[in-house]
Amino acid sequence: MESIEKTSKMKYRKDKNGNPLSILGYGCMRFTKKGNSIDIDKAEKEVMEAINSGVNYFDTAYVYPGSEVTFGEILKRNNCRDKISIATKLPHYMVKSKKDLEKYFNEQLRRLQTDHIDYYLMHMLTDVMTWERLKAFGVDEWLKQKVHNGQIRNVGFSYHGNTEMFIQLLDAYDWDFCQIQYNYLDEHSQAGRRGLEAASKKGLPVIIMEPLRGGRLVNLLPEKAKNIIKENSKKRTAAEWAFRWLWNQPEVTCVLSGMNSLEMVQENIKVAENVTAGEFTKEDFELIEQVKNEINRNIKVGCTGCAYCMPCPKGVDIPGTFHSYNMMYAENKKNGRREYLMCTALRKNTSSASQCVECGKCEKHCPQHIEIRKELRNARRELETPIYKIAKTVVKIFKVY
Template identity: 40%
Template sequence: MKYRTFGNTGLKVSVLGFGAMRLPTIDGETGRINEEEAIKMIRFAIDRGVNYIDTAWPYHDGNSEVLVGKALKDGYREKAMVATKLPVWSVEKIEDADEILDKQLEKLDLEYIDFYLLHALNKNSWAKMKKLNILEWLEKAREEGKIKHIGFSFHDEYRVFKEIVDAYSWDFCQIQYNYLDTEYQAGKKGLQYAHDKGLAVVIMEPLRGGLLAGEAPAEVKRIMKENNINNSMADLALQWLWNQKEISVVLSGMSTMEQVKENILSATFSAVNSLTLDEIDIIEEIAEKMRGPVSCTRCAYCMPCPNGVNIPENFYLYNTAKLFDNFEDNQKRYHEMEEDNRAVNCIKCAQCEELCPQNLPIMNLLEEVAAYFNG
């Protein structure tokens, strides 16, 4: 395993972090984690040098933190550091933050949390947190020994990101970044700014919700073949990130042991400035061919839909159909879904749009998906 210095903290953190957001489940139910397999995967990763485990209050319907706590039994706590997050949308008064943090420590069964983040900050939630004097609360929690290092995860435009970075002496931040999202949200500009300010930068959605890990579209295969690129799609995306010195940790939400093994192998070959300028240009060419019509990362923050629509699955099928020019197979999969799960059943209640960290116009997009597959 390779390690990098975590900003100004001096900590040495594995370049690959284990994201406990997409753990294996039973019967496809998000809240029913396959505990035996998930614990085996996390411990396998730790045994091979991964020392950054990322979870959060809402992951797997609130069960991810409990699972991580179980995985860290039997001596594994001493080998790994844990990151979790304050769900700012659930904090209306500062006492709510106290209650949630204490509950998280209980769920994780830890005396303290190594890395604590304000979760999914945007313009509105940041304004709300400032009114509650959340920074003072974070300092107090650190003084009490409940948390060690303070950071935030982010979903908004660069201007807001810069404002938040400048507001406090953060230890780290977490941003969405991959070779498709260089100009999106904080983007490359935000990555550089945070790094220059001494923050460690943790990367989420390195594979854009799995889009950059699947089978390559025909045009991408042609580009890779012509340039003798033999990497898997996932490895190519990860190496592009690790090539950049500003990045401290790349999180991967792994769902199978095979993914764990593949990503650990990729991490062992990672290095700053390992890609040539020609290789970087080729990846930019690939990126142009990989942009689907909907920039959904399948994070599922929009779920559950009160009317039963499986929003991420509808967007996944739509993107796959468009990217791979495979309408018939994906239309078939669309109609094989339970009727309530299909895009056509959106009632435009707008609940999902308030929750989407990507700020997608979900209602309009679902209408587009329904017209495409029902046309």
């Protein structure tokens, strides 16, 4: 990849092999639509603004409608494939045989009009059992061959789930990088800070998705939280605070942003050019805590995500359940239920609240003294909707994962 460090003010952090990755990455899932298809001319202006400003990590996926094709065409039009790294993802949940591995990968090469993928992820890898299922198809040998012949440069996985399973997955293969959902609201949920630090200790670059929680940390902040940010003397936007909180951590390699306007690209680049790891002051951290407190004012369960209650003998993801339950009231019911579905049902070994047999083991270890059994019953009633139960049954019957 052609170096662009010397021609831009963009900041870079290193991948496992010492290659520079821009701290701001471009998430290609949210290209603007024009009718039923992507507005490629608009997307081209935005992507090229990013490339010309030093952004060199672009993330897409097989299942993002039109994204790979659009991005591949933009690179071809501007003859700039060698200036950037492409990250895309294997839809392993669609793989039924070793032939499927080759089929989907070759289709992705055609869509992207390239002969190699720089960063190839197992998309939304849910647990070790799912990885073992792929290994039964020979995915480890297949990946080894692709790396050997240069068609894949780095192998990783993206993840939604709890911290414990994430740490187990880190040891399941000799990964080159990983991608997690992480932001100041998810500091102690999903892979969380503990997962981030565990990956960093293994020398893995960590790519961050959902830094703004799908815009939640910008557009849907409570009014009091907006005022806290507005009245601060540093006059940063809500998005800038969220990005700076992430980049303050040296373990964070690259933060993805689904940029779909020229103004957004330019604003995010300006911030990325002027940050330093470890720059946060005591007052900065206090502001983030104040904003979090306003967001969480309507939460149902005072769970901090410490996971002292884990592991559950029946496999219930207790912190994940409470996080999703709280999200229903801190954000909205749809987001909370979606989170719960992804983190508990879409995996071979489910971790639903309904698996609880009320043994009480968890409550003996909870530093918050939460009535866990009672709250799991409450959460189950609201989270395990008919749609959830259908999805869980489909996964079980058809072994989707």
